[in-house]
Amino acid sequence: MELSQKLPYFEPADQALLEDFLPSSGRPFLETHPDQGKLQEPDFDQEHISAEDNFSNDKLLDRNDSQLRPPNSPLPHLTLTYAMSLDSKISLGPGASTALSSSLTGSMAHYIRSRHDAILVGVGTANADDPSLNCRYSADGKSVVGFDKQPIPIILDPSGRWNCRRECKVLQLARSGKGKPVFWMVNKARIRNIDTVRRDNFEGAGFIVPLDEPDATCVLDWGFLLRRLSSCGIASVMVEGGGRVIEDLLREHNQKFVSSVIITIAPVWLGKGGVDVSPARKNGAGHREVGRLDTVRWLPLSNSPDGVIAGRFKEQSQCVE
Numbered sequence: 001m002e003l004s005q006k007l008p009y010f011e012p013a014d015q016a017l018l019e020d021f022l023p024s025s026g027r028p029f030l031e032t033h034p035d036q037g038k039l040q041e042p043d044f045d046q047e048h049i050s051a052e053d054n055f056s057n058d059k060l061l062d063r064n065d066s067q068l069r070p071p072n073s074p075l076p077h078l079t080l081t082y083a084m085s086l087d088s089k090i091s092l093g094p095g096a097s098t099a100l101s102s103s104l105t106g107s108m109a110h111y112i113r114s115r116h117d118a119i120l121v122g123v124g125t126a127n128a129d130d131p132s133l134n135c136r137y138s139a140d141g142k143s144v145v146g147f148d149k150q151p152i153p154i155i156l157d158p159s160g161r162w163n164c165r166r167e168c169k170v171l172q173l174a175r176s177g178k179g180k181p182v183f184w185m186v187n188k189a190r191i192r193n194i195d196t197v198r199r200d201n202f203e204g205a206g207f208i209v210p211l212d213e214p215d216a217t218c219v220l221d222w223g224f225l226l227r228r229l230s231s232c233g234i235a236s237v238m239v240e241g242g243g244r245v246i247e248d249l250l251r252e253h254n255q256k257f258v259s260s261v262i263i264t265i266a267p268v269w270l271g272k273g274g275v276d277v278s279p280a281r282k283n284g285a286g287h288r289e290v291g292r293l294d295t296v297r298w299l300p301l302s303n304s305p306d307g308v309i310a311g312r313f314k315e316q317s318q319c320v321e
């Protein structure tokens with residue numbers, strides 16, 4: 001694919017600064033370019049779910065956790081990445097798509113995408129931004145990386161409320177063979193509530209992947225979600241937002257699932273009313289901090305007005321020179 005929108009080259013020297021925070025090796029997933037209009041089925045180890053099967057195959061919906069993946073297989077590497085303002089906002093308001101990154105850090109984000117098997121956003125972002133969730137990184141400055149380096153787009157939508165229109169960018173890319181099939185992750189019990197119109201719009205562009213029912217507190221089980229992705233052959237996932245997803249992963253009990261964090265800080269204040277990123281404190285934690293990165297690197301990007309911080313939580317930390 002030719003470069004349609006010019007992104008500045010993300011230099012190998014800058015790439016090297018990120019290396020310690022990226023998955024160790026990119027594993028090609030769904031390598032074959034699908035025929036026009038025909039999906040290449042993922043090579044799942046276990047049973048997989050096609051868009052059609054989702055509404056008829058009760059057996060798949062009844063699988064339990066232990067059936068999902070072989071014992072002792074590692075959870076996917078999860079890189080949490082987002083751009084925020086100086087007042088810790090990621091957008092001007094709910095549903096307001098807000099450009100924060102400079103062209104260089106935007107380019108960096110596409111480079112990071114090229115290093116992951118999948119890219120995940122919450123349904124709030126999918127509905128607000130109509131994101132493409134593809135990778136427009138170019139290794140040679142002329143053409144973007146091929147199909148094998150495109151991440152699998154994942155929409156995290158426990159309630160099944162994604163406004164899935166036929167013209168959604170992510171669906172168009174999948175249908176034209178320029179992007180990978182979309183994984184639409186929905187709670188088991190809500191899958192049947194997806195109406196025929198949205199079901200038809202989604203047809204031929206991806207797979208509905210059932211999530212386990214949340215407990216009474218409606219807490220999403222990231223361990224289950226990551227095991228589910230692992231069972232689909234996904235070894236690395238980049239989580240890009242939005243606010244609710246980021247805040248949930250930054251809560252103390254979920255930090256163990258976060259392999260690394262890469263945050264772009266734009267030199268701008270968005271003001272009150274924007275979408276904040278500020279994880280809730282644990283009940284009874286008083287005035288204790290919520291989380292602190294243990295292994296930290298500030299990236300000295302010379303041609304960008306933005307700051308970039310990369311780090312890991314203690315539980316995930318390895319020494320970085």
Ligand SMILES: NC(=O)c1ccc[n+]([C@@H]2O[C@H](COP(=O)([O-])OP(=O)(O)OC[C@H]3O[C@@H](n4cnc5c(N)ncnc54)[C@H](OP(=O)(O)O)[C@@H]3O)[C@@H](O)[C@H]2O)c1
Binds near residue numbers: 081091156220
């Ligand atoms: N600056 C950046 O880097 C960046 C990146 C991405 C998005 N954004 C911005 O972020 C904003 C959207 O953020 P948002 O907070 O509204 O939406 P979001 O985090 O994308 O999605 C939130 C929704 O996803 C479901 N969900 C996600 N995580 C969940 C969890 N752990 N447990 C249960 N449900 C979960 C819930 O749906 P239900 O309520 O239906 O259960 C929740 O309402 C947009 O303005 C977008 O432009 C900014």
